[in-house]
Amino acid sequence: MFFSKSFRQGVKAAVPVWIAFIPSSFALGMAAKGYGLRWEEIVLMSALVYAGPAQYAVVEPLAAGKPALQILIATVLMNLRFLPMSATMAPYFRGVKRTRLLWASHFISASSFVLPYVRFQKEEKEAASTGTAAQTGDDNLSFFLGIGMTAFCVWVAGTAVGYWAALSMPPGFEEVLKFILPAYFACILAIDLRERMAAAVCILCFVAAVPAALWNTDWGWMITAIAIATVVWRIEEWRRPA
Amino acid sequence: MAPSRLTIIVGMALVSYALRVIPQLLLTGWGFPPAWDRYLRYLAYGLVASIVSTTLFLSGARFDVAAAPRRTIALAIAVAVAVMTRNAAAGMLIGTIAALLLSWMAA
Numbered sequence: 045m046f047f048s049k050s051f052r053q054g055v056k057a058a059v060p061v062w063i064a065f066i067p068s069s070f071a072l073g074m075a076a077k078g079y080g081l082r083w084e085e086i087v088l089m090s091a092l093v094y095a096g097p098a099q100y101a102v103v104e105p106l107a108a109g110k111p112a113l114q115i116l117i118a119t120v121l122m123n124l125r126f127l128p129m130s131a132t133m134a135p136y137f138r139g140v141k142r143t144r145l146l147w148a149s150h151f152i153s154a155s156s157f158v159l160p161y162v163r164f165q166k167e168e169k170e171a172a173s174t175g176t177a178a179q180t181g182d183d184n185l186s187f188f189l190g191i192g193m194t195a196f197c198v199w200v201a202g203t204a205v206g207y208w209a210a211l212s213m214p215p216g217f218e219e220v221l222k223f224i225l226p227a228y229f230a231c232i233l234a235i236d237l238r239e240r241m242a243a244a245v246c247i248l249c250f251v252a253a254v255p256a257a258l259w260n261t262d263w264g265w266m267i268t269a270i271a272i273a274t275v276v277w278r279i280e281e282w283r284r285p286a
Numbered sequence: 287m288a289p290s291r292l293t294i295i296v297g298m299a300l301v302s303y304a305l306r307v308i309p310q311l312l313l314t315g316w317g318f319p320p321a322w323d324r325y326l327r328y329l330a331y332g333l334v335a336s337i338v339s340t341t342l343f344l345s346g347a348r349f350d351v352a353a354a355p356r357r358t359i360a361l362a363i364a365v366a367v368a369v370m371t372r373n374a375a376a377g378m379l380i381g382t383i384a385a386l387l388l389s390w391m392a393a
Contacts, residue, residue: 067375085291092299097330101337102298108346112294119298122333123305125326130309137310149307219389223360224382226338230361231368231377233334245328246335253336254343261347265336273332277325 050183054160054190061155061191062198068096068232069199071224072103073206074213078221079107083207090203094153094196098122100225114262121270129157133188136164139181148185151192160188241280248272356392360385 069090076086081103089099098119105115130152137145167179179187210221237243249269256264289297342357343350350357364381368374 067378071378081291085295088292089295089298092295093302095302097334098298098302101333104337104341106291106294112289112297115294116297116301118333120301120305122330123302125330126302126305127309128323128326130306134310142311145310146307149310150303152306216390217386219385220382223342223357223385224378226341227361227364227381227385228374228378229334230338230365231374231381233331233338234365234369234377235372235374237331242328242331245332249332249335250339253339254349256336257340257344258347258349265340266333269332269336270329273325273328277321277328280324281321 048183048186050179050186051190054187054192055194056190057159057163057187058156058191058194061159061195064155065195065198066202068228069202070206070209071228072096072099073203073208074210074221075100075225076103076107076203077207077210077213078218079103081107083204086207087200087204090200091196093119094150094199095119095123095126096153096199097229100229103225110262114266118266121266125154126152129154129161133157133161133164136160136168136184137181137188140185144185148189148192151189151196153192153195156188156192156195159191160184163187241276245273245276248276352392353389356388357385360388 072090073086077083085106086099086103093099101118101122102115105118130149133152137148140148164179164184170176171179213220233246237246249272252268252272253265256268258264260267338361342361343354345353360381363384364377366377367380368377371377
């Protein structure tokens with residue numbers, strides 16, 4: 045499988061994902077050091093959880109000894125988006141052995157979802173218009189793994205290197221460790237936001253999070269974010285033509 | 287007794303894996319309603335924005351009054367650069383340099 049044409053095509057297609065993963069994983073490693081996590085903890089987290097926003101969300105609470113339930117709920121909420129991603133990909137892996145699906149599923153991430161999904165859809169349309177056979181589920185899975193596995197390696201290695209880089213940071217650079225990861229996620233949000241209502245959710249949550257956290261250190265920001273997202277979503281659904 | 291960090295990380299891994307694997311095994315071809323898709327996106331956006339704010343402006347359970355203005359300026363610079371260049375890494379880099387310079391100036 046690793047030497048199949050589809051896998052190699054996936055590896056080639058993954059280069060932009062690696063480039064995107066390098067700064068974010070590096071920033072995560074640095075932030076983990078800044079908050080006081082151990083090297084093996086953040087590297088293990090990158091390998092086992094492999095979900096940038098969720099990892100970012102829990103670095104501070106985990107280091108500060110916040111309740112485990114809060115950390116797990118934050119992880120679930122941040123990773124709920126895997127449900128639609130995984131469900132959308134599933135039909136393209138028809139006929140693949142369950143054991144392969146079981147371990148391949150770990151490599152699903154927002155970044156490794158878009159490229160294969162766009163390609164599978166394109167191939168399906170081409171096959172339908174030309175009357176040729178579509179790619180098999182195994183071919184599709186190999187392509188997906190070419191992207192997912194290599195991006196995963198970059199993610200884990202980037203986290204480890206970022207942590208090491210933070211270790212050699214001279215005194216006076218603590219501000220970098222505190223600032224780098226939230227800045228990166230704020231930049232991603234700013235670039236990613238195209239809808240007005242999504243922007244409203246971000247701005248409202250950004251403003252309300254600090255007073256909410258001061259009101260309740262453990263749960264305030266999370267309850268407020270869920271409430272704001274739910275209310276804005278309901279308003280949008282209500283305004284949307286049926 | 288509170289669970290160790292490693293136990294919590296393993297718990298995070300299990301819930302993340304479950305969310306990835308369940309659709310592969312049980313929801314093949316199941317269409318996710320677009321409205322729910324939007325809700326999950328808003329939820330993720332809202333949580334990330336909240337965490338950006340709390341990690342930048344809180345030190346433990348205390349509002350970091352001294353650092354808040356300079357971090358706000360540095361964050362605004364980072365976001366402006368990212369939006370102008372369409373490059374998050376460039377925004378992060380310039381913003382971090384700005385945060386560092388501002389913190390040295392304030393020291």
